[in-house]
Amino acid sequence: MIILQNIKTPQQLRLMDATLLPQLCDEIRQVIIKTVSKTGGHLGSSLGAVDLITALHYVFDTPKDKIVFDTGHQAYAHKILTGRLDKFNTIRKKGGLSGFLKIYESEYDAFGAGHASTALSAALGMAMARDQKKETNKVVAVVADGSMTGGIAYEALQNAGQLKTNLLVILNDNQMFISDRVGALGTFLTKLMTKKYMLAAEDEAAKLVGKISNKAAKIAKRAARSILFSDALFGELGFRYYGPVDGNNVAEMVNILRQIKDVPGPVILHTVTKKGKGYAPAEAKPVKFHGLGIFDAETGETIGASDKITYTGAFSRALVKLAQEDESITAITAAMPEGTGLSAFRDKFPGRYYDVGIAEEHAATFAAGLATQGIKPVVAVYSSFAQRCYDQIQQDVALQNLPVVFALDRAGIVGEDGPTHHGVFDISLFRNIPGLIIAAPADENELQHMLKTAFEAKAPFILRYPRGSGAGVEMDKEMKALHIGKAQWLQKGKDANILAIGNCVRPALAAAEILKENGFDCGVANMRFAKPLDGVAIKEALAASPRIITVEDNMLAGGFGSAVLEHICDAGLKAQALRLGIKDIFVEHGKQAELYNDVGISPAKIAAAISKKYKKED
Numbered sequence: 204m205i206i207l208q209n210i211k212t213p214q215q216l217r218l219m220d221a222t223l224l225p226q227l228c229d230e231i232r233q234v235i236i237k238t239v240s241k242t243g244g245h246l247g248s249s250l251g252a253v254d255l256i257t258a259l260h261y262v263f264d265t266p267k268d269k270i271v272f273d274t275g276h277q278a279y280a281h282k283i284l285t286g287r288l289d290k291f292n293t294i295r296k297k298g299g300l301s302g303f304l305k306i307y308e309s310e311y312d313a314f315g316a317g318h319a320s321t322a323l324s325a326a327l328g329m330a331m332a333r334d335q336k337k338e339t340n341k342v343v344a345v346v347a348d349g350s351m352t353g354g355i356a357y358e359a360l361q362n363a364g365q366l367k368t369n370l371l372v373i374l375n376d377n378q379m380f381i382s383d384r385v386g387a388l389g390t391f392l393t394k395l396m397t398k399k400y401m402l403a404a405e406d407e408a409a410k411l412v413g414k415i416s417n418k419a420a421k422i423a424k425r426a427a428r429s430i431l432f433s434d435a436l437f438g439e440l441g442f443r444y445y446g447p448v449d450g451n452n453v454a455e456m457v458n459i460l461r462q463i464k465d466v467p468g469p470v471i472l473h474t475v476t477k478k479g480k481g482y483a484p485a486e487a488k489p490v491k492f493h494g495l496g497i498f499d500a501e502t503g504e505t506i507g508a509s510d511k512i513t514y515t516g517a518f519s520r521a522l523v524k525l526a527q528e529d530e531s532i533t534a535i536t537a538a539m540p541e542g543t544g545l546s547a548f549r550d551k552f553p554g555r556y557y558d559v560g561i562a563e564e565h566a567a568t569f570a571a572g573l574a575t576q577g578i579k580p581v582v583a584v585y586s587s588f589a590q591r592c593y594d595q596i597q598q599d600v601a602l603q604n605l606p607v608v609f610a611l612d613r614a615g616i617v618g619e620d621g622p623t624h625h626g627v628f629d630i631s632l633f634r635n636i637p638g639l640i641i642a643a644p645a646d647e648n649e650l651q652h653m654l655k656t657a658f659e660a661k662a663p664f665i666l667r668y669p670r671g672s673g674a675g676v677e678m679d680k681e682m683k684a685l686h687i688g689k690a691q692w693l694q695k696g697k698d699a700n701i702l703a704i705g706n707c708v709r710p711a712l713a714a715a716e717i718l719k720e721n722g723f724d725c726g727v728a729n730m731r732f733a734k735p736l737d738g739v740a741i742k743e744a745l746a747a748s749p750r751i752i753t754v755e756d757n758m759l760a761g762g763f764g765s766a767v768l769e770h771i772c773d774a775g776l777k778a779q780a781l782r783l784g785i786k787d788i789f790v791e792h793g794k795q796a797e798l799y800n801d802v803g804i805s806p807a808k809i810a811a812a813i814s815k816k817y818k819k820e821d
């Protein structure tokens with residue numbers, strides 16, 4: 204770290220001799236590899252963007268000039284170059300740096316993100332604010348090819364074409380999403396990359412005037428490009444297109460950025476980079492190294508992976524099994540075949556599998572369309588990304604009572620990815636939709652039965668389950684459909700009863716054990732369904748004791764506990780109630796278990812809350 208240790212700010216970077224930039228980029232890469240091997244994180248995208256980010260901070264006057272990173276998972280070099288090198292080893296740890304960008308973490312983080320495809324809109328807003336205030340700073344959006352598949356990116360593009368303000372969009376094309384690239388946009392970008400004759404034509408144009416002056420040559424180059432690409436997609440949308448250029452060549456990036464920095468109006472610079480650049484294991488296996496846990500930096504081997512089946516794995520297996528028996532079952536992912544466990548389905552049933560790109564809203568309505576024709580679609584999506592499709596689920600699916608299954612993985616607190624990724628809103632968000640069923644399994648075995656239930660329900664169905672290992676329970680050989688809206692009593696208590704849902708059932712049981720040791724007889728019901736609720740079980744709980752406790756890994760506002768209270772009120776029942784779940788805060792990042800403990804959903808914390816509320820009243 205000969206050079207990097209002396210760079211505390213981008214201002215210092217800009218004083219450096221440009222010839223040293225390649226070495227600086229190497230040093231940044233070494234820091235990223237070493238750190239992420241110990242913390243886990245988004246490695247491949249960040250390594251690929253090092254040179255591009257270094258060139259941006261070298262050429263632009265940050266933080267006055269604004270750089271908006273889409274999603275933010277590729278921006279580790281940005282953190283390192285903007286005064287956070289010393290804290291970089293805390294990344295993704297509780298109290299440490301976020302794995303994404305946050306406007307309250309640094310003045311250099313112009314805009315926070317975590318969900319894809321927002322950079323163009325945010326950057327355009329900043330550019331228009333600048334114009335309104337008659338300021339002169341530059342605004343740059345850095346968007347990768349995957350994030351360009353999200354609908355909001357096009358909404359922004361067409362708006363930018365209309366507004367015609369100065370805005371530079373770096374389209375960072377690494378030809379990969381998390382998984383292999385999908386979609387027609389990718390084909391279009393590849394076409395641009397392979398149109399070598401365009402570059403040849405540009406050189407010809409430059410040669411014609413090259414001897415006259417450098418400036419003239421540059422203008423000729425630009426003219427050649429804008430003519431050659433004038434009929435391309437971006438040109439039609441009002442953008443001037445430059446590229447493709449080698450985004451992993453920092454010297455070339457500095458040159459081109461200097462050339463186009465002052466070009467007026469909306470500009471797209473198409474950079475081509477390699478995911479995992481500079482780290483052989485990540486270059487060889489870009490899917491594995493997109494985002495991963497700790498690993499051996501020497502070999503790239505993962506360390507300490509659990510051999511218990513995950514909820515995702517249980518879903519994946521159950522789905523393949525069910526699809527073997529029913530060929531109308533069809534699976535849809537929004538660019539996450541590995542994360543959602545659909546890759547096994549894809550490999551087995553390629554004709555019934557769709558990866559629609561980072562387009563959750565489209566995925567939902569596309570599934571609705573399939574369902575109108577008798578297909579049984581399952582949309583496998585992370586809970587947090589499903590937030591994007593409230594309208595589609597409400598209007599296109601539920602209002603028409605179409606039997607689409609939404610498998611919401613990563614429901615609850617997810618851990619290190621933090622507040623952009625916690626799936627703690629879905630019960631509140633979707634519970635108000637008439638006719639929609641919301642189920643949550645207490646373990647991986649129940650998950651497989653619920654998936655069968657979902658396909659047989661003939662109604663819109665949300666199945667939500669958490670990130671990580673299952674409980675390690677035995678898996679039944681046969682899947683059976685459950686009674687929709689029926690809870691399961693695990694034990695009934697005389698002193699109080701916990702009504703728990705999904706991932707909270709086991710901590711609730713453990714809490715009841717702790718209370719029992721203190722002579723407090725607490726029952727537990729696995730409620731299974733947040734909608735429809737089991738009114739009979741609620742009545743039974745209140746018959747045993749007026750004291751009930753609801754436990755959920757969702758926001759308390761409008762969540763499962765609220766549903767129980769609504770039922771109690773509407774049914775004219777009387778109860779003393781305690782609701783445990785996530786209070787009115789955004790949960791930060793950290794280890795899943797420590798965050799659950801922080802929000803009060805751990806056996807000890809649940810037991811303590813119950814003791815506090817009810818024991819004193821005795």
Ligand SMILES: Cc1ncc(C[n+]2csc(CCOP(=O)(O)OP(=O)(O)O)c2C)c(N)n1
Pocket residue numbers: 248274276277317318319346347348349350351377379380381478493537538539561563588591
């Ligand atoms: C709305 C939304 N859906 C899904 C994701 C999960 N996700 C994170 S990065 C990524 C791939 C992004 O691909 P690209 O923009 O090409 O960036 P790269 O990782 O290749 O650098 C996906 C699907 C997300 N962050 N946001």
